[in-house]
Amino acid sequence: MDRDLLRQSLSYHGQSLFSLLRSEQIENPDFNSIAADLSKSVPQRRDAPGGTSIVEQFVARKADLLFSPSWKSTSIVQYELQEETSEPYAVMPPLEQFMEVPEQERKDLFYRDVERGDVIIGRITSIREFGFFVALICTGGGLERDVEDLELTALCPIREVPSTRSHDDPLSYYQIGDLIRAGVKDVDRYQEKITISLHLSSLCPSMGKTKLGVISKEDLPLHYSRGASDCCESYEKILESSLGFSNPTNVDVLLVKLGIDETLSPSLMRGLQKKHFLEEDFADNIRKKQSASWALKCVKTGVDHFKAGRHVEAMNEYNKALEIDTNNVEALVARGALYATKGSLVKAIDDFELALETCPSHRNAKKYLCQTLVERGGQLEEEKKLVTAEGLYKKALTLDDSFREAEDALRKLQMHIQKTLKLREQEMAKEQEKAKTVETSAEKLRKILKEEKRMKRKRRRSSSSSSSSSSSDATSSSSSRQKSKKKKHKRRHSSHSHKKRQRRVSSHGYRSDEEDAEESYPAPANTSASFINQKHAVAQLFEDERSQGMSKSSGSFCASSAAEVLEDSRGRFEDDPFECSPCPAEPGKAKDRHGDKCLGSKPLERDVNGRERVAHSDHRKSDTPHMVCKKRVSSTSESSAHRRYSSSSAGSEYSHKSETQSRDIHSQGMSSHRWSDADKKESRDSRRSEGNGHRSCNDYSQKSRRFSEGGQKKELPSNLVDIFSQIAQFEKEKSTKQKK
Amino acid sequence: MELVGRSHEGRGSGDVAKHELSQDIKTHFRVCRFIIETGVKLRMRSMPVATACALYHKFFESADLPAYEPYLVAMAAIYLAGKVEEQHLRARDIINVCHRYFKPGCEPLELDGKFWELRDSVVHCELLILRKLNFQVSFIHPHKYLLHYLLSVRGLLNRHACARTPITETAWALLKDSYHGPVCVRHRPQHLALSVLYLAMNSYGVELPAGEAEWWQVLCEDVTKAEIDAIVSELMELYNMEARCT
Numbered sequence: 001m002d003r004d005l006l007r008q009s010l011s012y013h014g015q016s017l018f019s020l021l022r023s024e025q026i027e028n029p030d031f032n033s034i035a036a037d038l039s040k041s042v043p044q045r046r047d048a049p050g051g052t053s054i055v056e057q058f059v060a061r062k063a064d065l066l067f068s069p070s071w072k073s074t075s076i077v078q079y080e081l082q083e084e085t086s087e088p089y090a091v092m093p094p095l096e097q098f099m100e101v102p103e104q105e106r107k108d109l110f111y112r113d114v115e116r117g118d119v120i121i122g123r124i125t126s127i128r129e130f131g132f133f134v135a136l137i138c139t140g141g142g143l144e145r146d147v148e149d150l151e152l153t154a155l156c157p158i159r160e161v162p163s164t165r166s167h168d169d170p171l172s173y174y175q176i177g178d179l180i181r182a183g184v185k186d187v188d189r190y191q192e193k194i195t196i197s198l199h200l201s202s203l204c205p206s207m208g209k210t211k212l213g214v215i216s217k218e219d220l221p222l223h224y225s226r227g228a229s230d231c232c233e234s235y236e237k238i239l240e241s242s243l244g245f246s247n248p249t250n251v252d253v254l255l256v257k258l259g260i261d262e263t264l265s266p267s268l269m270r271g272l273q274k275k276h277f278l279e280e281d282f283a284d285n286i287r288k289k290q291s292a293s294w295a296l297k298c299v300k301t302g303v304d305h306f307k308a309g310r311h312v313e314a315m316n317e318y319n320k321a322l323e324i325d326t327n328n329v330e331a332l333v334a335r336g337a338l339y340a341t342k343g344s345l346v347k348a349i350d351d352f353e354l355a356l357e358t359c360p361s362h363r364n365a366k367k368y369l370c371q372t373l374v375e376r377g378g379q380l381e382e383e384k385k386l387v388t389a390e391g392l393y394k395k396a397l398t399l400d401d402s403f404r405e406a407e408d409a410l411r412k413l414q415m416h417i418q419k420t421l422k423l424r425e426q427e428m429a430k431e432q433e434k435a436k437t438v439e440t441s442a443e444k445l446r447k448i449l450k451e452e453k454r455m456k457r458k459r460r461r462s463s464s465s466s467s468s469s470s471s472s473d474a475t476s477s478s479s480s481r482q483k484s485k486k487k488k489h490k491r492r493h494s495s496h497s498h499k500k501r502q503r504r505v506s507s508h509g510y511r512s513d514e515e516d517a518e519e520s521y522p523a524p525a526n527t528s529a530s531f532i533n534q535k536h537a538v539a540q541l542f543e544d545e546r547s548q549g550m551s552k553s554s555g556s557f558c559a560s561s562a563a564e565v566l567e568d569s570r571g572r573f574e575d576d577p578f579e580c581s582p583c584p585a586e587p588g589k590a591k592d593r594h595g596d597k598c599l600g601s602k603p604l605e606r607d608v609n610g611r612e613r614v615a616h617s618d619h620r621k622s623d624t625p626h627m628v629c630k631k632r633v634s635s636t637s638e639s640s641a642h643r644r645y646s647s648s649s650a651g652s653e654y655s656h657k658s659e660t661q662s663r664d665i666h667s668q669g670m671s672s673h674r675w676s677d678a679d680k681k682e683s684r685d686s687r688r689s690e691g692n693g694h695r696s697c698n699d700y701s702q703k704s705r706r707f708s709e710g711g712q713k714k715e716l717p718s719n720l721v722d723i724f725s726q727i728a729q730f731e732k733e734k735s736t737k738q739k740k
Numbered sequence: 741m742e743l744v745g746r747s748h749e750g751r752g753s754g755d756v757a758k759h760e761l762s763q764d765i766k767t768h769f770r771v772c773r774f775i776i777e778t779g780v781k782l783r784m785r786s787m788p789v790a791t792a793c794a795l796y797h798k799f800f801e802s803a804d805l806p807a808y809e810p811y812l813v814a815m816a817a818i819y820l821a822g823k824v825e826e827q828h829l830r831a832r833d834i835i836n837v838c839h840r841y842f843k844p845g846c847e848p849l850e851l852d853g854k855f856w857e858l859r860d861s862v863v864h865c866e867l868l869i870l871r872k873l874n875f876q877v878s879f880i881h882p883h884k885y886l887l888h889y890l891l892s893v894r895g896l897l898n899r900h901a902c903a904r905t906p907i908t909e910t911a912w913a914l915l916k917d918s919y920h921g922p923v924c925v926r927h928r929p930q931h932l933a934l935s936v937l938y939l940a941m942n943s944y945g946v947e948l949p950a951g952e953a954e955w956w957q958v959l960c961e962d963v964t965k966a967e968i969d970a971i972v973s974e975l976m977e978l979y980n981m982e983a984r985c986t
Contacts, residue, residue, distance in 0.1 A: 258890055
């Protein structure tokens, strides 16, 4: 209990109150502790107006509430500058003006209450060299007192006057009769002297916006002007005529200004004390509980629907539940489960996560979320978004450590990633090797080409076109760059046209390989029926095999295996005849750069390959030159990759392989002079094949491959005669082989 | 309404008429207490609560208690007051809080036929109140008068003394408590505000400088000391009634 307050009250009411207090507050330990103190200070009962006994009774009864320390307002009374433009509440003249308090008392009161930092308004009466004197008119922005007729003066010393101009006497700015607003710097109550200042620093921070110095009549505070204008008006009249009184929100503004907090809802009734109100009885809390229970009902009916298989109704119920109570955990989990069953895994994951945010320990939500994450991870894996899938698996594991499936899936995926990374690295290495070999072999190729040309001429003279062509082929194949691709095209063409090039004498191996490679582009299949395969299936199989083959083939590029490869390629060539039919599936050649090394084991789709190649060539021709260049420059692996990926292209692989092989083996004597010719022939072939078959390419990937290859081909001039001669050579060789 | 039970207890002693009268007064007191409590739980501001109580008192000035269910009238008064004073309340919240008032600690109502019946009855009663009061449902409350008076009085006091003495809280609390009884509608708002302030100042022994006129006379010219005293005594009576009714 506030002792000072009690004392104050007691001194006002006197002894009777004290005795009453004693009787009423007998159980109050607080009171008892200070009762002894109080008894000493209670004066005799003075003449109090009648009827206070009731009040005293009231005070005595409610003393524990009235005098409790927590009853005071929390906010300190802060004087703020009154915004004169707006009037949120009615600003009234000082009450003492209405009460007509005698001068002396007003003076006393004023001196009692004025403090440093208050704002004073006055008129300059005299200017001296040490400052100027101001007769106070009124107070501004703090105390509201009627002081005009009190004839108080205040001094503003020169040091408190801010200098307006640099060298002039600051006081010269002011004249007698000016209205000045200043801050009180010092008050001497006993000698009744006030020192004012024009510096803003003399004011308290809340009054920082006040303009000190000379003001005009309009700037005079409202409470003064209202009071001065019509002193005959009653308080009530002024109150009700002022604009601020009609403001609907003036109650709220004043509550803030006076420091009353509505949320505390003060009351002197015993039953209305704050402590009697339970938090759960408040409207918003009941509402929350109610919404939750209503939503739960909807969820239950929804689950019934779900179990009976009526998914649409179930979804409706869940949505209804979520409308009633957003973020209802059960509804979210149930809806998530429904989404997961229907297959919208992303939405399901969102719902589960939202549910877990609200209620992190929900078992079902965790469980379902783990399952859905793993499932989604599986989906992503198929889409090759391996990193995202990995993230999801890890997330599932963090949620539930014991989730078997997630662990397994994660391990599997990580292994897969590692594998792919390894393979990639290998391929990169190989590419680099190839690049090197390419670079290093460039010169050799040139030499070889020259040789080939010479040989060709010789052969022509010697009338063995086949050898020249084969040499040229060989040379062409040996050049890993542009030529290889061109060769491929060429050879494909040739293979298309000459189906029977498969078996090559090993002596012609390289050349024939080249040619075969070209020819075998249409994938010499082991089975004649292979060309019947669906392109897509073929493509899929092809890719699978390729990936497998990649790993296999990574080692297989050694020259030692070349023969085998050759054999394979030859085998592939056998299928070429079947592939002459138009419309091969466009091999998805745009794919890997990394190692088509594994030409080995793809006997399938050769027919398709062949067709694809043709299509490829078609497309390639349509390519822009720069693409062609690019393609040419790209490693043989790329081209081989292209071939490989062509759904049909065992043959492409083969051709690629043969190219690479030829690259590797180029030193073994490939006539180089025919290289360019070969390339040209390739292009011609390709064009021819284009002419033969503008096959519709079903596979876009194949098209891209074609682009790359076709580009290459574009650059080559086509020489039909050369091509035909080549073909003739192949056939001859074949026949010779067979004879052997 | 089976939801709302009327807890009239017979008190055998005293004059029957007087007893009846006091019984009615007690009922009104309890219902007003119910309104104010519900207002707190609905987080209503002071003005809408005051309007609700005023509506209730005004309604029963011309209506008889046996004819109308007072608690239903109270709920409808709260609903209507929220609309009048621009603090719109949902009927669902009012029903929830009131249901829990009568059955403490129970589960929230289910969304079934009973709930819709309750809602219907509240809405119908609202219309009944409107008709009974001739659609004059906006009141001038003493709250803003009290606040302005407080400002003016505070200006006369020393700021530190004023900060120490919780006149504002006490006056505000007294004003809100005054709505338990019909005193709120029987006097002019200025007078009520003045009386409340007077009581608050008196309780703490705060003295204002004496001038030609008393401060309360200045604030409201047509009030007399007698009236102030009368109002004060009525307020006291309300506090006494609390002990007897609840």
